[in-house]
Amino acid sequence: MKFVPNRAAILIASLLTLGTAGSAFAETQWHMPTPYGDANLPTQIANQFAEEVKSNTAGELVIVVHSGASLIKHPEIPRAVKTGQVQLGEVFIGIMGNTHPVFKHDNIPFLATTYDSAEKLWSAAKPEVEKQLKKEGMMLLYTVAWPAQSLYTKVPVNTLADISGLKMRAYSPSTSRLADLMNTSPTTVQVPEIPQAFSTGIIDAMVTSPSTGVNGQAWDYLSHYTDIRAWIPKNVVVVNNRSFKRLDKKTQQVILDAAANAEAKGWAGVRTKAQEDTQTLADKGIIVSEPSEELIAELNKIGATMIEEWKAEAPEVEAILKTFNQ
Numbered sequence: 001m002k003f004v005p006n007r008a009a010i011l012i013a014s015l016l017t018l019g020t021a022g023s024a025f026a027e028t029q030w031h032m033p034t035p036y037g038d039a040n041l042p043t044q045i046a047n048q049f050a051e052e053v054k055s056n057t058a059g060e061l062v063i064v065v066h067s068g069a070s071l072i073k074h075p076e077i078p079r080a081v082k083t084g085q086v087q088l089g090e091v092f093i094g095i096m097g098n099t100h101p102v103f104k105h106d107n108i109p110f111l112a113t114t115y116d117s118a119e120k121l122w123s124a125a126k127p128e129v130e131k132q133l134k135k136e137g138m139m140l141l142y143t144v145a146w147p148a149q150s151l152y153t154k155v156p157v158n159t160l161a162d163i164s165g166l167k168m169r170a171y172s173p174s175t176s177r178l179a180d181l182m183n184t185s186p187t188t189v190q191v192p193e194i195p196q197a198f199s200t201g202i203i204d205a206m207v208t209s210p211s212t213g214v215n216g217q218a219w220d221y222l223s224h225y226t227d228i229r230a231w232i233p234k235n236v237v238v239v240n241n242r243s244f245k246r247l248d249k250k251t252q253q254v255i256l257d258a259a260a261n262a263e264a265k266g267w268a269g270v271r272t273k274a275q276e277d278t279q280t281l282a283d284k285g286i287i288v289s290e291p292s293e294e295l296i297a298e299l300n301k302i303g304a305t306m307i308e309e310w311k312a313e314a315p316e317v318e319a320i321l322k323t324f325n326q
């Protein structure tokens with residue numbers, strides 16, 4: 001008679017196999033909340049980073065990416081990493097602007113408007129950002145830049161007078177200030193709520209990347225994209241210092257190498273992404289135009305005001321600007 005194992009026997013056998021595999025090494029699981037959804041370049045890079053760490057530690061360190069603020073709400077991610085509630089996480093730098101002025105380097109209009117100058121600004125700001133993160137018990141792993149931030153409206157914009165009094169989306173302390181200086185009223189809205197905020201009239205305008213416009217299908221609720229390319233903000237991925245130190249040296253190095261790869265991929269990818277997504281906006285029927293000279297002059301003036309205000313906030317800011325302007 002042929003021996004036919006019953007289902008329970010198969011189940012037990014497979015559990016035993018799993019048990020053996022599991023005991024061959026101790027798998028550590030880390031949780032990584034991220035603010036944006038899976039269609040975003042930063043989330044794709046986070047997934048590749050986690051994959052690389054898993055494969056280069058032979059599965060000993062598994063980073064579980066929780067995208068789209070599904071585990072922790074975006075504004076609470078820095079605190080979750082700081083307190084060790086999670087081991088690492090991704091956050092938009094500008095959102096930490098009220099924690100210390102060095103984080104504001106990320107959202108200052110017309111300070112660095114090309115990808116090359118944004119990289120230069122980042123090298124100038126990085127040591128100060130790392131210092132502040134360290135005080136908060138965190139270490140910087142890598143950054144991912146967003147495409148340059150431009151103006152989305154329901155009306156053509158030739159000068160600021162065309163949007164005066166409108167409700168403008170803000171996503172950080174600096175963008176609230178910018179909205180004030182543009183004579184618009186700032187309203188904080190997180191990315192997933194953008195479409196609804198437009199259709200219910202909570203906001204009339206926003207400044208963000210072509211990518212965020214594409215992800216939120218901006219053509220459904222607005223008509224004009226004025227390509228002011230005002231600043232190039234970034235996300236950072238940070239790790240809790242104690243969690244990192246508990247790892248052996250080899251695993252630490254795997255993480256640092258994967259982080260360096262992620263950083264390089266981000267800066268390389270963002271340039272193409274910016275072009276592709278701007279094209280998609282146009283293809284979907286949004287009127288994409290270059291800003292008028294008048295508009296640029298008005299915005300540059302606001303940028304200069306914001307740089308002055310920012311400079312007065314902390315001596316570290318002077319240091320960043322000095323290095324950046326060298």
Ligand code: PCA
Pocket residue numbers: 092146147171190191208209210212233
């Ligand atoms: N998208 C994110 C951050 C910057 C960007 O391009 C947002 O709009 O909140």
